[in-house]
Amino acid sequence: MSGRVRAGAFGPAQLGNGRNDRLLAVAAWTVPVLVGGVFGWLLFDLLRHGLGGLSWTFLTTAPEAAGRAGGIGPVLFSTLLILAVCLLAAVPVGMLTAVLLSGVVGRPPSQMRSTFLRSVRRSLDVLAGVPSIVFGLFGNAFFSIVLGMGFSILSGGLTLACMVLPIFIREAEEALRQVPAELRLSAAALGLSRTKTLTSILLPAALPGITVGLVLGIGRALAETAALIFTSGYVDRMPGSLLDSGRSLSIHIYDLSMNVAGGEPNAYATALVLVGLLLVINSAAASLSARWHRRG
Amino acid sequence: MKKPGLAQIDPAAAPEPHGSEPSGVDVRVARDVCSTDRAAAGPDAQPGGIGEITAHLLCGPGCECDENGVPLQTIAEQGPVLSVRGLSCSYGDHVAFQNVDLDVAKGQITALIGPSGCGKTSLLSCVNRLTDLIPGCRVAGRIDLGDLDVLSASLDTVALRRRVGMIFQKPNPFPLSIRRNLELPLREHGMKSKARRAETITRVLRDVGLWDEVRDRLDELATGLSGGQKQRLCIARALALEPEIILFDEPCSALDPISSGVVEDLIAGLRGKYTVVIVTHNLAQARRIADRVAFFWVRNGVGRLVEQGTAQQIFEQPGDELTRAYVAGMRG
Numbered sequence A: 001m002s003g004r005v006r007a008g009a010f011g012p013a014q015l016g017n018g019r020n021d022r023l024l025a026v027a028a029w030t031v032p033v034l035v036g037g038v039f040g041w042l043l044f045d046l047l048r049h050g051l052g053g054l055s056w057t058f059l060t061t062a063p064e065a066a067g068r069a070g071g072i073g074p075v076l077f078s079t080l081l082i083l084a085v086c087l088l089a090a091v092p093v094g095m096l097t098a099v100l101l102s103g104v105v106g107r108p109p110s111q112m113r114s115t116f117l118r119s120v121r122r123s124l125d126v127l128a129g130v131p132s133i134v135f136g137l138f139g140n141a142f143f144s145i146v147l148g149m150g151f152s153i154l155s156g157g158l159t160l161a162c163m164v165l166p167i168f169i170r171e172a173e174e175a176l177r178q179v180p181a182e183l184r185l186s187a188a189a190l191g192l193s194r195t196k197t198l199t200s201i202l203l204p205a206a207l208p209g210i211t212v213g214l215v216l217g218i219g220r221a222l223a224e225t226a227a228l229i230f231t232s233g234y235v236d237r238m239p240g241s242l243l244d245s246g247r248s249l250s251i252h253i254y255d256l257s258m259n260v261a262g263g264e265p266n267a268y269a270t271a272l273v274l275v276g277l278l279l280v281i282n283s284a285a286a287s288l289s290a291r292w293h294r295r296g
Numbered sequence B: 001m002k003k004p005g006l007a008q009i010d011p012a013a014a015p016e017p018h019g020s021e022p023s024g025v026d027v028r029v030a031r032d033v034c035s036t037d038r039a040a041a042g043p044d045a046q047p048g049g050i051g052e053i054t055a056h057l058l059c060g061p062g063c064e065c066d067e068n069g070v071p072l073q074t075i076a077e078q079g080p081v082l083s084v085r086g087l088s089c090s091y092g093d094h095v096a097f098q099n100v101d102l103d104v105a106k107g108q109i110t111a112l113i114g115p116s117g118c119g120k121t122s123l124l125s126c127v128n129r130l131t132d133l134i135p136g137c138r139v140a141g142r143i144d145l146g147d148l149d150v151l152s153a154s155l156d157t158v159a160l161r162r163r164v165g166m167i168f169q170k171p172n173p174f175p176l177s178i179r180r181n182l183e184l185p186l187r188e189h190g191m192k193s194k195a196r197r198a199e200t201i202t203r204v205l206r207d208v209g210l211w212d213e214v215r216d217r218l219d220e221l222a223t224g225l226s227g228g229q230k231q232r233l234c235i236a237r238a239l240a241l242e243p244e245i246i247l248f249d250e251p252c253s254a255l256d257p258i259s260s261g262v263v264e265d266l267i268a269g270l271r272g273k274y275t276v277v278i279v280t281h282n283l284a285q286a287r288r289i290a291d292r293v294a295f296f297w298v299r300n301g302v303g304r305l306v307e308q309g310t311a312q313q314i315f316e317q318p319g320d321e322l323t324r325a326y327v328a329g330m331r332g
């Protein structure tokens, strides 16, 4: 009797659980397959249309006939310059801010300081969500006009730095916070100075997370068009200095596919270069960070 | 024979203490012998730095040695090296413990026992001022470590922490190579000579019985060691700085029984060479290794020191009913 009661009490619930489990399993497989599929299709499409146009000459020669013919040499070079300016500005400023915000160095902050830090953090979160066109307008007004840099690689790179900073800082801060508190305490217990603790223990331990932040930032910077149109401009000649205008890969793609009739084949090839560049930077960052970590 | 000399002992005069001992938990090094040879101090000897080894235990200012350099005076006669008076510690509004008076004798092992949350860890953190790093933590009272006023606002905490080693419950080597783990603090405290660092690293790894296990993998990540090995590495790291006093916060509670036994023997072997304070929940362990025991209890949410005395007193003739019940395993 009691056995039957128990079976009755548990039977239906188990059935329900089984159905939910199956549903979850189906969902858990469908979503990744869909996401992977979309990415695969995108990559396949890019390869199918772009691979034919890709060659060493394409990478090194200047565009001709508004980009329909010729290569992307100056565009690639400008892109790398813009990226370099962006990183040279964003990484030091970002690291210092992240260290300050994370509060992993030194004594606990006073009441006033922690209120200040909280508001900085909130502002960064808001900035991270601001559309890039707004950064473009700001960069144009501030770097190009007020600071007199005009349409230049410098102005574009610095604008990108402003855009990348909020993401990078928050990622780096999180990575520093994730370092177990015991490491900090045992470093302090051994009488290590704050600087030594930061440079020898906290930063290496947080490096993988910081690298993720950096790669995310680079991705955002490389993909950017709106912020650059108003700042670095779209001149497709080889830049002579950082104060010259330079066209980035993403602007080149945009221009070819929207404004230039018959520009599609080269737009595809350029897009393939952009994706390749992203992959190269991504894996270089990952392996560098792993090597540094292993070196200990 | 007043001058200290630990690492500077002439190797010819003092036989290499670790010769062919198996995994020696023997920390006897050259500490038992006083040396007059000050000139032998390394080239980077500097006051307060590691170059100048100050003899903390056996060769203090009052030390008397016989013609072989063996001290005549026993450690216990030299009075407390650490004295805590009227110490209270609170986190925000929450008082962790109040009004603690504690004496720790030189060269002895003092065990702190008591239930969870009675403030044992907090007390240890007061001694090396790690409490400075905890938001909202306030400490009042007086702590004297030798001639040092530990709670003084003008104290150089880096110098303090060189004199006070600490081992945590969770073994926490830095995510660096084994060698770098030991080198980092040595370099930071002014041992510039690479050869002397290498020598010190070998010595402390031998002292904790880790040398034979890791000698071929010094450049591998320390995080790849087993739990017990990690904890011994942490002890080696602390020993490398030759602290006067070492604080152990439940050093065995995260380890398996065998590693725990190894670490316990290691700590017991520090007796006489270092002053040791150990927090433990393992009463049998306290009984085995402690010379003195202090019993803490929580009253109205606030930790108090109930009773302290020799291990024998606390375990066999406790003066307080609470202590009697606790050591009998009835409460806590």
Ligand SMILES: Nc1ncnc2c1ncn2[C@@H]1O[C@H](COP(=O)(O)OP(=O)(O)OP(=O)(O)O)[C@@H](O)[C@H]1O
Residues within 6 Å of the ligand: B091, B094, B095, B096, B115, B116, B117, B118, B119, B120, B121, B122, B123, B134
């Ligand atoms: N960082 C902290 N912030 C706030 N309160 C804390 C902090 N650390 C400890 N406390 C509180 O202080 C009291 C004493 O804690 P402590 O860790 O010193 O006890 P303990 O005796 O070491 O306990 P256990 O045996 O569990 O390790 C506890 O009530 C605890 O909640």
Ligand SMILES: [Mg+2]
Residues within 6 Å of the ligand: B120, B121, B122, B249
């Ligand atoms: Mg504790």
